Amino acid sequence: MLSFIYFEFKALVAGPFTAILAFLLLSMALFAAYNGHQRVAKQRATLREVNQKAEDFYAKNRLLLDSIEKGLRKPVETWYKDPTNPLPMSAFRGAGRYATLPPAPLAVISTGQSDIFPYYTKVALGDENAADDNQSFENPFNTATGQFDLAFVLTFILPLFIVALGYNVLSAEREQGTLLLLLSMPINIKYWMLHKMWFRYGVLFLSTVAIVSFSLAVFGVTLAQPAFAWLLLSIGLYTLFWFGLCFGINLLGRSSANNALMLLGAWLFFTLLVPSLANLTATALYPVPSRVQYVNALRAAQNKAEQEKEGILVAFYSKNPRFVRKKQEADKTWRDWWRENLAEGDYLAQLTTQTKLKFDTQAQVQRGFANRFRYLSPTIMMQNALNQLAGTDTQTYLQFHQRTAEFEQRWSAYFKAKFLNDEKLTTKDFERFPTY
């Protein structure tokens, strides 16, 4: 057995082929890890920046309020700059807090959907994206092309290397004429091949693990974490699948060229054909409702709210008799204006909730359907697993969006109540503001 390993190893390292593959894999992994590192560093810096922005705003106003409470400064006259006023502290002019999605510990490995979905958003009273400052400005051509990340190297490139290492394990022996020699020895050829395959699998798996660990460690990723163990397991299983396929195809006993063709056909099938056909089926069977119609529907709701303004206000004032409605526009103070504005906003939100829900549900149905196809392709499963480990899968972003919506509700409810009760904010309230 030992001599077998020894000869196999010698055969493997004899030509420049193995060394070239290893070198290619290492340089690709390093470049991919570098790209991932850049992306994650940018994400961290951006999150620090937005949090700091909100922090500064509230620190400044808290300080001002503190001086006012201690009688060191006069109260602020202008209502929209007044730190005791719940509206300017929650709704506009820089007020609001950011909901943020920090990168997962293994975020470096996969870009996933992070180039499409925002990872921070400013929540203000009645607004989930108050600053409108979280679009991705990356070139759509680059986004559409895809990123050169570790997930790409592992899911797309690595199988090609495995095919290159394993397509002719048996057929080459036949073509070189050494198969007859082997058959004349007292060994079972299938076992012999299985050993050979296991050996190659072991070498490839260990080198991949070494290369990936090294690339990640170079860019400061902690390896001592459960997610990393899952990453290794995923790599182990995924590479095993491809070696298994090579083994099976070699057993068919065709020529090397034929084996290569079949294996590359399989690669094409799993990486491109299954995903694209599944996507086509999912979009044909469960089309996502059109966004242009969605835009129109939201606008129609806005028009409706505008037309029913009178009814909304009558209802509001009869429900809240403590407020008196002023007939003349000119007599209205900012309080009157905001009360009415918020009442209209509530009505509009009611109208649009249905539209939004319908849209989200239909999109979710399509995702669910497409997701069932993953069992047809190990490549899809691998990509999904890596996205999940990196925290860049669609579900993570949808959950983030969901939590943001909940946070907006809490935030708005807190300040709206204060405003409608004519309460003044105190420095103690500043500690109690809802947080994400």
Next chain:
Amino acid sequence: MILHIAKKEFTEALRDSRFRFSAILLLAMLLCALLASWHYYAQVSTEHLEAARTARSQWEGQAAKNPHSAAHFGTFAFKPVPVLSLIDNGLDKYMGVSVFLEGHKQNLAQYQQIADQNDLARFAELSPAFALIYLVPLLIVLMAFGVFSTEREQGTLQLALSQGVSPIQLGLGKIAGIWGLLLSLLVPVLGLGLFFLLQSDHQPDDLARYGLMVLVLLLYYGVFIHVSVAVSAWAKQSNVALISLLGFWAVSALLIPRLTANFSKQLYPVPSALAYQSQIKEALEKGVDGHNPFSERSKIFQDSLLEAHQVDSVHKLPFNYAGLIMQTGEEHETVVYAKAMKKLHDIYLDQLRVHQASAFCSPTILVKLLSMQLAKTDLLAHYEFAQQAEKYRVALVRDLNYDLKDNSKYGDWDYVPKDKDFFKKNIKFEYRPTPLGQTMPAAAPSLLFLFGWFGLSLGTALWSAKKITN
């Protein structure tokens, strides 16, 4: 002689079950893709037309209000779907479909379809362009990897050469044979594409665009045929030829585009949304703000105006000052946003030039760029749409502000236009598609590169054939 060799290649390939299987599979996929994308195009283009009509009627039907409030209420421009997107939908899914047009600012297009779609859309999308650009070359490799190497292995190469045929003739014959095979497969598909195009609401230059797309694809296929023949002539064994050619495909279609995407980002980084906004904010503060008459700039503007009209208060001006200062602010804002947008777009163009430069090791990038340019589903076409929407927004907001200025009194914010049909008479948005004459200068370098690839690869193929040995 060449014809004989071509015929031999043709018949032999037809007998090969691997080829038959792959060709039928590819044809089926192409047909599926074409039908699906035709269906999709028909649906989406109707939706967009309807949406544009609805947006207009919503604008016209809005409650009577102050024209400047109407500017804040705003309207939408929807990006029309170009008919050639049924062949190549390019970047359409990665760019927003609607632009909100309002006073004071130029908004970016919203709602990328890719964010609403299932995750598999990120792998690959089975569009006709995907099949034509990525899968057809694989079929070519399958047809061509053995043209010389298999004959060498079987010993028939020596036989053929001993018959007195010149190696160049042999090479040309093989190339012609593969072309014959390829065209017999593709002509029906391309014809069907043309049929769909004629059935749809196409622009006059769309046919020329389609013709150019076909030309680009044929040049590209030529490159793959030539490279395959050359490699087959050099390779000692068929499997080596096959593996090398598939390697070439993987590098050209898969590796280089992604590598370049990351390189282009490193070389020409785009600003973050935060940086973009703070830059705009800074620039905005340097001009008049229509909503803040107390700012320094507004004061200077006001004083110069009062002096020019020889009055001492804005109330005494012969028009509503509020309308004028809104418009003055608007004009400053327009320039600020246009500059920011242009700057961003220029970075995109720089990045695309990096992609173009990487074409020396990837003909696939060239075809991708050219095909979406010709289909009007590229960045330039989107930018052109955004520009037109912006131009419309500027004109609309100007009309609204001028109505305020000319027909109302200073301080009268309750003013509504007397004409009940005021909003109906506002200017309408009409999108003019990018003419071919505008696309060509941008496409020319890529096209030239592609011709270069074609010529060089042909030369290499013939040279390799000439050098052929047993």
